[in-house]
Amino acid sequence: MNEEQRSILLQSSSRFPPPKGTKLSYGTAGFRADASILQSTVFRIGILAALRSLKTGGAVIGLMITASHNKVSDNGIKVADPSGGMLTQDWEPFADSIANAPDPESLVKLITEFAKKENIPLDGAKAAVLLGRDTRPSGESLVEAANKGICSVVGAVAIDMGIVTTPELHWMVRARNKGLKATELHYFDQLSTSFRCLIDLIPEKSGDNHHPIGKLVVDCSNGVGGEKLQVLKEKLNAFLHLEIRNSDVGIRCASLDGDADRFVYFTLTSNGDNNKINLVDGDKILSLFALFIKQQLSILNQDVGVGVGVVQTAYANGASTKYLNDLGLKVVFTPTGVKYLHGKAEEYDIGIYFEANGHGTVLFSDHFLSWLDGIKNEPCSGLEKQNAAKRLLAVANLMNQAVGDALSGLLLVEAILQHMGWSLDKWNQLYHDLPSRQLKVKVADRSAVVTTNAETSVEKPPGLQEAITALTSKYPQGRCFVRPSGTEDVVRVYAEAKTQEEADELADSVAKIVQQFLGSHFIA
Numbered sequence: 001m002n003e004e005q006r007s008i009l010l011q012s013s014s015r016f017p018p019p020k021g022t023k024l025s026y027g028t029a030g031f032r033a034d035a036s037i038l039q040s041t042v043f044r045i046g047i048l049a050a051l052r053s054l055k056t057g058g059a060v061i062g063l064m065i066t067a068s069h070n071k072v073s074d075n076g077i078k079v080a081d082p083s084g085g086m087l088t089q090d091w092e093p094f095a096d097s098i099a100n101a102p103d104p105e106s107l108v109k110l111i112t113e114f115a116k117k118e119n120i121p122l123d124g125a126k127a128a129v130l131l132g133r134d135t136r137p138s139g140e141s142l143v144e145a146a147n148k149g150i151c152s153v154v155g156a157v158a159i160d161m162g163i164v165t166t167p168e169l170h171w172m173v174r175a176r177n178k179g180l181k182a183t184e185l186h187y188f189d190q191l192s193t194s195f196r197c198l199i200d201l202i203p204e205k206s207g208d209n210h211h212p213i214g215k216l217v218v219d220c221s222n223g224v225g226g227e228k229l230q231v232l233k234e235k236l237n238a239f240l241h242l243e244i245r246n247s248d249v250g251i252r253c254a255s256l257d258g259d260a261d262r263f264v265y266f267t268l269t270s271n272g273d274n275n276k277i278n279l280v281d282g283d284k285i286l287s288l289f290a291l292f293i294k295q296q297l298s299i300l301n302q303d304v305g306v307g308v309g310v311v312q313t314a315y316a317n318g319a320s321t322k323y324l325n326d327l328g329l330k331v332v333f334t335p336t337g338v339k340y341l342h343g344k345a346e347e348y349d350i351g352i353y354f355e356a357n358g359h360g361t362v363l364f365s366d367h368f369l370s371w372l373d374g375i376k377n378e379p380c381s382g383l384e385k386q387n388a389a390k391r392l393l394a395v396a397n398l399m400n401q402a403v404g405d406a407l408s409g410l411l412l413v414e415a416i417l418q419h420m421g422w423s424l425d426k427w428n429q430l431y432h433d434l435p436s437r438q439l440k441v442k443v444a445d446r447s448a449v450v451t452t453n454a455e456t457s458v459e460k461p462p463g464l465q466e467a468i469t470a471l472t473s474k475y476p477q478g479r480c481f482v483r484p485s486g487t488e489d490v491v492r493v494y495a496e497a498k499t500q501e502e503a504d505e506l507a508d509s510v511a512k513i514v515q516q517f518l519g520s521h522f523i524a
């Protein structure tokens with residue numbers, strides 16, 4: 001590092017002192033904390049993003065300021081790699097160490113050493129970082145801090161995309177690096193065009209699809225998804241009856257999280273004074289997508305067991321895994337967090353991944369897309385096959401290939417429901433969830449829990465797994481695991497059993513065991 005670069009970094013970082021007494025770590029989805037303590041972290045991750053751009057030959061890197069579903073006073077930052085996926089995990093330890101460097105001198109030392117080790121050119125080469133944020137009030141000043149971090153690397157520029165959903169930012173990063181059109185307008189055009197294509201390809205009166213499926217009400221959690229969905233609604237009015245709200249919804253409903261990278265469906269049924277929510281979660285969204293894709297592949301004479309991979313985490317309801325296996329699909333498991341699921345799904349011709357909480361997408365390999373293109377353009381394939389290929393190509397265009405995206409996922413659900421002529425109830429009957437319970441346990445140090453085997457088994461502290469296994473074996477169809485959260489300061493407990501009472505009991509008793517091993521009080 002030359003003297004000029006060194007003195008710019010020293011000077012600018014002295015304006016962003018780190019919070020005292022807080023150790024930050026790059027968790028399941030980047031850094032998250034109370035927004036008031038994040039200025040220095042965001043500034044420093046701005047530097048990291050610029051370095052990542054330099055390391056990747058000047059490719060565009062994404063920086064998203066959001067804390068997704070966390071409370072409004074929290075905020076966070078995550079980095080998108082040139083592919084539009086999450087930051088490579090090799091760089092996470094560097095993110096942790098610079099976020100926690102106590103002063104400008106030690107920060108610059110860490111950067112110098114890292115740049116040397118990684119052969120990062122610090123000679124004024126060009127670097128670019130796309131910045132985005134959700135609607136949290138703290139976002140604006142955090143974007144400013146990130147901007148300062150980026151610009152303190154000589155040769156780096158920040159491009160502010162303003163308020164966007166997380167998946168939009170990832171989509172834009174991927175598109176720019178592929179030399180494709182990459183504005184928000186192009187994003188909306190791609191989604192609405194491929195959705196309309198799927199609707200146009202619905203065979204007339206096949207199955208029971210002549211039933212109108214009625215309107216969809218979307219709860220946008222007062223997040224960024226609301227204003228973006230409004231744009232799509234205007235483009236799709238003739239094809240989709242959408243009503244956008246922030247709370248208190250009835251009938252067939254969908255709900256987005258704060259940065260619109262997750263969604264679930266639900267209905268409300270009222271029983272006297274009691275309203276019951278019937279949740280249609282990520283597992284069922286995944287199952288609907290898998291079923292539709294299987295149908296199209298069978299029109300194309302392709303076996304779903306070859307080349308298609310379904311990726312779930314331990315939180316997937318056991319009944320969904322059974323359903324997917326019964327469909328003949330290959331199901332694999334990874335630890336919690338999109339970075340793991342996405343990476344695994346990329347290994348297949350068609351990789352479908354979803355977390356139970358509604359984060360996921362469908363990925364297509366380039367090789368498979370060209371095969372589909374060939375069928376689409378070859379009249380000898382026959383109209384039925386050509387249409388199946390067109391549908392799958394439309395799915396590939398609709399579904400965000402960089403990251404899970406609530407807006408594109410929601411449109412695919414709507415297109416498939418219209419295609420099948422299904423109500424939400426009919427969809428919900430695909431299989432019946434096993435009763436489950438999730439609890440959070442507040443402990444002194446959650447990093448004392450170390451897991452293995454896609455988080456289904458505890459390695460440390462010794463003895464804890466044996467105790468969990470002994471408790472679980474008392475329940476028919478019992479399944480239980482614990483893991484430290486990567487986004488909250490808690491240990492999470494998940495239990496599944498044949499009845500709700502048993503799932504509750506198992507979760508409670510395991511939460512108590514966790515308390516005994518780690519010393520704490522537990523919260524629901």
Ligand SMILES: CC(=O)N[C@H]1[C@@H](OP(=O)(O)O)O[C@H](CO)[C@@H](O)[C@@H]1O
Binds near residue numbers: 338
């Ligand atoms: C059980 C659960 O829902 N965990 C969520 C949550 O991670 P934790 O590491 O469990 O806090 O937030 C992640 C980021 O949004 C999401 O990917 C993940 O699925």
Ligand SMILES: [Mg+2]
Binds near residue numbers: 067258259260262
């Ligand atoms: Mg989110």
